[in-house]
Amino acid sequence: MGRASHTLTFSCRNRPGIVAAIAQALFELGANITEAQQFDDTESERFFMRVVFNQVSGKEPEGLDTALEALADKFGMTWSLRDNRHRTRVLLLVSRFDHCLVDLLYRWRVGELEIDPVGIVSNHPVDAHAGIDFGDIPFHYLPVTKSGKEESEARLLSIVDETKADLVVLARYMQILSNETALKLSGRCINIHHSFLPGFKGARPYHQAFARGVKLIGATAHFVTSDLDEGPIIEQDVERISHSDTPEDLIRKGRDIERQVLARAVRCFVEQRVIINERKTIVFVS
Amino acid sequence: MGRASHTLTFSCRNRPGIVAAIAQALFELGANITEAQQFDDTESERFFMRVVFNQVSGKEPEGLDTALEALADKFGMTWSLRDNRHRTRVLLLVSRFDHCLVDLLYRWRVGELEIDPVGIVSNHPVDAHAGIDFGDIPFHYLPVTKSGKEESEARLLSIVDETKADLVVLARYMQILSNETALKLSGRCINIHHSFLPGFKGARPYHQAFARGVKLIGATAHFVTSDLDEGPIIEQDVERISHSDTPEDLIRKGRDIERQVLARAVRCFVEQRVIINERKTIVFVS
Amino acid sequence: MGRASHTLTFSCRNRPGIVAAIAQALFELGANITEAQQFDDTESERFFMRVVFNQVSGKEPEGLDTALEALADKFGMTWSLRDNRHRTRVLLLVSRFDHCLVDLLYRWRVGELEIDPVGIVSNHPVDAHAGIDFGDIPFHYLPVTKSGKEESEARLLSIVDETKADLVVLARYMQILSNETALKLSGRCINIHHSFLPGFKGARPYHQAFARGVKLIGATAHFVTSDLDEGPIIEQDVERISHSDTPEDLIRKGRDIERQVLARAVRCFVEQRVIINERKTIVFVS
C-alpha cells in the first residue's frame, strides 16, 4: 500500500481515441495501468471508464491533475481521481436493527473494508445498541419526531459536514430522508432496502413478501434519491424461502442477505467501482 | 413402477389426531408410507398433508376410497388421490418463443417428466415452429384476433375437454386468458412469467428490468387466475446480470431461467407436490 | 415458548406401521404434532423421522418416556427426545480467525440461535481476540504445542465435561483433534472446513483453489470424525470467483460463506434437524 496508486473514473460522450489518449497521457506520466474497465453505453452514447494505475518509479506522479484537466477539456469528461491511500470516510446511520452496522464494523476491524468510520448516527440512544463496541467512533443520538424532523435532518447534515464524510450509509436506518436532504447527499448516500426491488417497496417488505407467497426474498443496495426506493441500484441478492417460513423467518433469513448486499455495495463505492448513469449504475466488478 | 403406489394430498382444519387417523387407516389397508410431508398453517389454522404409499402385498389396495371418504367426513377434508401409474395429461400452449415448449418436450422424451403431452396449441401456424419434432402430438393452430377472442377461447376449452387434459401449461403463450377461461381452468393452468414477480408485471418485463437497472433478473411459474400475474406462485429463480447486458441479453439469459422454473413447477404439479392455499402455494419439495 | 414442546427424532429398520404407531401414541398422550418429516433410506432399509409436538392441554406430557420406550423396544428404535425449552449448550473453539465465532455470538445475542455459549476455547490468548465482547462467557486459553498436545486435549475434554456442552463447534479451530478425542466427541462436534469438500482437503484450501483455477469456492460444515475432512457433511455452499481474485480475495470471500454455512449447520443441530446416517447426514429442512 506504500506505493502511490490512483483510481481514475470518468465518463464522456463516446468518440474514437479516448482510450488511446488516456493511456498515452498516463504512460507519459510514468504510470503503469494495473486495472482498466470500460463501458460504452450505446443507449445514451456515453463512455465510462475506470483505470487504476501506479507509478513505475514509486514516486508521486507529477502533473497528473494538469494532464487530466487537459484531457477532460478535450473530451468533455466528468471525472474523479482518488489517491488510493485515502480511506473513505463513512458515516453510519442505524435504527433498532443493527446487524448491518455490526457487520460493517467487523469488516472494517479485520481490514476487509478500507474505510474510516467517522461516526454512528442512531435514532435510538446508545444503550439500545448494547453489545456493540463502538471504540473511538463518535456516537450521535438523533431522535426523530414528526415535528422535529427538519431540525434533526439539519443536525444530520452538519454531522456529515463536520466529519467530512465521503459516504453516508443507511445501515437499516428506518427514517425517510426529506427530498432536500436526499438531494444534498446525492451520489454519496447508500441505503439497504430489505426487498428485491422493485418488488415490495415501502414499509414491512418481508410481511408483504409473506403475504404474496414469493419463493425467494431479497435485498437491494441503492443510492438514495428523493424518490423513495427508486434510486440507482448498486447490488441485489436473494435467498430461497418456503411456505413454512413465517414473517419472522423471512426477517431472519433476510438479515444475512441484507448485510452481504450492503457490504458489497459499500466495497464497490470505496474502490470506485460504481458510477451513476442516470437512473442506473455501472458496476465494474473485479 | 409396476407396484401400485398412490399419492394422497389433503387439507382440513387443524386438530389433534389427524396424522394418527390417516396413518392408522393406511396401515390397516396394508399400505406402507414411503413419503410424508405436512404443513400446519398457523395463520389460516388449516393443516395440509401429502402422503405417498404403496401396498406391502404388491396388490391393489381394497377399500381405499371408502376409508378415505370416512376420514374426509370425520375431519372435513378436501382431498385428492392419485394412482401414480396415471401419467398427467398435459396440454401445451405456446406463441412465437418455443424454448419452454422444446425443453418440456425433451424432458418428456428422455423420461424425466412423467407426462403425456396430449396436444400443442399455438397462435402461430405449425411452420413457425420448424425444427421441433412434434411426433404424434396433435398440433392445434388457434389464431387469436381481437374480434375472435371469445371464439378461440371456446375452442381452447373444448380442446382441454376433448384431450382430457389434467394440466394446461402456458409455455410462453403470450395471450391473456379471459376471466371466465381462467376460472374454468382454475388450479390446473400454470403460466411462466418472465420476471421475478411481483416486479415487472405485464408486457415486456425484460425491457422494464433493463430500464430499472436491476442486478438480477428472474422468472416466475404461477397458477393462472383472473387477476393477471397475481396467481399463486409455484416456483421462482433468478440470474445475475450487469450494466453491460442489453435487453436482448436479458431475453437470452432469461430463457434459461424460464425453462428451468417452468419445468420444476410442472414436475411439482405432476408429483402432487403443490397445493393451493388461497393466494399462495404449499410446495412439498423432496 | 412457554408451552411444553418436544422434538423426537428416531431411526429404525423400515417396516409398515411405524408412523401409525408413533402418531397414535402421541395422540393418546394428548400431543399435537406440529411438524413431521421422514426419510425412508431404501439403500440401508432404515427409516428416519423427526416429529415436533406440543401438548393440547398446555401441561407437561405424562408417561411420554415410558410410551416411547415401549415403541422403541417394539420397533428397535434409536431415539432422542428433546424438551424444546432446553437451550443447546455450545462450546466454541477458535484459532486466530474469529469471523465464525463473532458471527455465532451475534446470532446468539439477537436471539436468532437458541444456544447457551458455555465457553470459548482458543489456542491464542484472549488479547488476540480484542474487539470481541465475550461478556460472561468463560474464556479458556489452551495453547497447543507438539509435545503438549495430549495434555491440551485432555484439558479440552474436561472443559466439555465441566460445561456439560451438548455441542462442540470448531469455529475455524485450526488444530486437528486426535482420533481418541474425535471419537469421544462423536456426533456432537461440528467443524467448518474452508473448501467445498471433497475438493481441497487439508491445509490452505484457498491457496489450493487458487492454484487449481476453480471458478467457485465453497465451505463445508461436517461432523468431526477421526478421518480428517471426511466426516458426515451437514451443509455446504459456494461463491463465484474470477481469475483476478488473489488467494487473499478468496480468503475474504470465503469468510462470508464459512460463517453462513457454519451458522446453518449449528441451527440444524440445535433444532434436531440433522441425523447421522453412517457416512452421511439426513437434514430435515423446514
Next chain:
Amino acid sequence: MGRASHTLTFSCRNRPGIVAAIAQALFELGANITEAQQFDDTESERFFMRVVFNQVSGKEPEGLDTALEALADKFGMTWSLRDNRHRTRVLLLVSRFDHCLVDLLYRWRVGELEIDPVGIVSNHPVDAHAGIDFGDIPFHYLPVTKSGKEESEARLLSIVDETKADLVVLARYMQILSNETALKLSGRCINIHHSFLPGFKGARPYHQAFARGVKLIGATAHFVTSDLDEGPIIEQDVERISHSDTPEDLIRKGRDIERQVLARAVRCFVEQRVIINERKTIVFVS
C-alpha cells in the same frame, strides 16, 4: 453484424505502455474500441488483454495485421485476431446421453450461439439419437473398441481437419482421448465433466457424490489436456441436493447444470473471452 468488427486477444510480459501502444495503433487505423478487458497476472508477470473494435468508416481496416505484427514484435506478444463475421466451426462429440448436444443445437437454431455445427460424432449409431433433428449436419458414427481406439482417434482427427473445426466439444462424450489426440486438440477442445472438479474425478461422479453425501452437486467445463479431468477450468456451477435424492435424481438435476455450464463455456470460447494461462483460464465476462 454488417459492419467489420474484430476481437483481438493477446498476452505478453507486463510492462508499462502496452495499453497506450495498442490503443494508439487502433486509433490510427480508424478503429473504435467498443469493449476492452485486461488482466495483469502478478504471479506470472504476464499481461492479458481482449479488445473488440470496429471501423469508424464502416470499411475494412487496412494494415491491421501489419500494425499488430509490429506491436507483437515490440512487446513479445502472443496474439489472436478474429473477424467477428467468422462463425466458429464446431464439431460436437456425443455418447448415449444427448442433453448437452440437444441444448447446443437449440441455442444454435435460435441464433443464440453464433456457431456453425460442422459435424456430429457419436460412438453410438444415429438411431440411438432418435428424436433429434440433425438437419444438414453430417453425422459420423465412430464406434470405439479397445483394439480399435487408435484407428477411431485417427478418424476423429481427420474429421476435425476435413471440417476445419475451430472447436471440438465433448458434449458428454464418454471416451477418454489419448494423450496424443488431446495434445493435437490442445486449446480447442472443451469437455463437460459432471462434477464440481476437483471433486469426483473419473467415472460415475454422481454415484461418488451420492456415496460421499455432499449437499451440492456441480458440473465443470474445461479444456481437454492429456491429464484427465485436470485441464484448465472455464466454467462451473452447482445445484442443491438433499439426502432424499437418489443417484438417479442427481443425474437428472445434473443434466440442467451440465448443459448450462457447457453452453456458457462454448459461448466464452466463441466470443474469445477465454484465454488459457498455464493450468488456469482467464475469462473476460461481459
